[in-house]
Amino acid sequence: MKKNIGVVMGGYSSEYQISLKSGDVVCKHLDKEKYNIYKIHLLKDKWIYITENNEEIPVNKGDFSITVSGEKVTFDCIFNAIHGTPGEDGYLQGYLELLEIPHTSCPMYQAGLTFNKRDCLAALKPFGIKCATSYYINKGQEINESEIIEKVGLPCFVKANKAGSSFGISKVNTKEQLLPAIEVSFKEDDEIIIESFLDGTEVSVGVITYKGEVTVLPITEIVSENDFFDYEAKYQGKSQEITPARISDDMTQKVTEVAKKVYEILKMKGFSRSEYIFVGGEPYLLEVNTIPGMTAESILPQQAAKAGISLNDLFDNAIEEAFKK
Numbered sequence: 001m002k003k004n005i006g007v008v009m010g011g012y013s014s015e016y017q018i019s020l021k022s023g024d025v026v027c028k029h030l031d032k033e034k035y036n037i038y039k040i041h042l043l044k045d046k047w048i049y050i051t052e053n054n055e056e057i058p059v060n061k062g063d064f065s066i067t068v069s070g071e072k073v074t075f076d077c078i079f080n081a082i083h084g085t086p087g088e089d090g091y092l093q094g095y096l097e098l099l100e101i102p103h104t105s106c107p108m109y110q111a112g113l114t115f116n117k118r119d120c121l122a123a124l125k126p127f128g129i130k131c132a133t134s135y136y137i138n139k140g141q142e143i144n145e146s147e148i149i150e151k152v153g154l155p156c157f158v159k160a161n162k163a164g165s166s167f168g169i170s171k172v173n174t175k176e177q178l179l180p181a182i183e184v185s186f187k188e189d190d191e192i193i194i195e196s197f198l199d200g201t202e203v204s205v206g207v208i209t210y211k212g213e214v215t216v217l218p219i220t221e222i223v224s225e226n227d228f229f230d231y232e233a234k235y236q237g238k239s240q241e242i243t244p245a246r247i248s249d250d251m252t253q254k255v256t257e258v259a260k261k262v263y264e265i266l267k268m269k270g271f272s273r274s275e276y277i278f279v280g281g282e283p284y285l286l287e288v289n290t291i292p293g294m295t296a297e298s299i300l301p302q303q304a305a306k307a308g309i310s311l312n313d314l315f316d317n318a319i320e321e322a323f324k325k
């Protein structure tokens, strides 16, 4: 019997439009012979199934079912394509896990931990994973500019702690730029992480469980035309994403080992894309994304393509692995 797959997309954060694109690509590339595919938008004001005629049918939040032409439809598996809250930070995972509906993302705790940049880096540091020197501020806390600069130096990166797609991130070069940058970050999250500037080659490393094996995909080098890999560089063509990265064999080996170790320490499942900047030949971890962009141009699908894994294979594998969890 064909399985019912709900592809969930959207979400409540600034990344919702990116997620709608990722979700559409997933719907397009799932095997229609094998699966009944349902496109589902989870938005702040409505949870809806979008029919092929663009009709909106509400999702029953009690059991995550829909009713189509008088028939109740439940899902065998949910393909999670929501970047940011509530799809990448554990809420959706926890809800689906309580309902015992398999899903393609990592488990609830792993999602909550990794989406919190501060806590994820703090959890990984004792295992020898290198990262930038950092300073944290919660909303309402006193802001001591001199103390921040003394700790992280200039330039530094001011980032929303729980966000993605470079929303709420600024590179700060002078003390005067610090408070405005903090304001920008607080628009995205109530927590901020301020990091020392890691000056070096940036790479992005996809790690997935493919046919039961933890698999590190070919590494991508990020070359931004802008000051850093900001929103414009990511989504409006102002960067080159070069796979495989033009780094030495030694650097490739090091970052491959670190990325696999990070996946294994965190007991990850499903997709992950972790990012590193090389300083003094050593990879420094920036963050781990568990619902990476899924459009054909996105980094992880490009890496999979280089590894000979098509989008159809990649997405089908995610569902097969979800049934094993």
Ligand SMILES: Nc1ncnc2c1ncn2[C@@H]1O[C@H](COP(=O)(O)OP(=O)(O)OP(=O)(O)O)[C@@H](O)[C@H]1O
Binding pocket: 132, 157, 159, 163, 164, 165, 166, 167, 169, 195, 196, 197, 198, 199, 202, 228, 229, 230, 275, 277, 286, 287, 289
């Ligand atoms: N400490 C740092 N030093 C140098 N560059 C940094 C630093 N932190 C972030 N950046 C730059 O900012 C970009 C975005 O940062 P980060 O990956 O933490 O944010 P994000 O919004 O979660 O990104 P994504 O879209 O991958 O989810 C990085 O890809 C890198 O170019």
Ligand SMILES: C[C@@H](N)C(=O)O
Binding pocket: 015, 018, 083, 164, 165, 273, 289, 291, 292, 293
């Ligand atoms: C979607 C974006 N947060 C990514 O990691 O690709």
Ligand SMILES: [Mg+2]
Binding pocket: 163, 164, 165, 287, 288, 289
């Ligand atoms: Mg991110």
Ligand SMILES: [Mg+2]
Binding pocket: 275, 286, 287
């Ligand atoms: Mg990133």
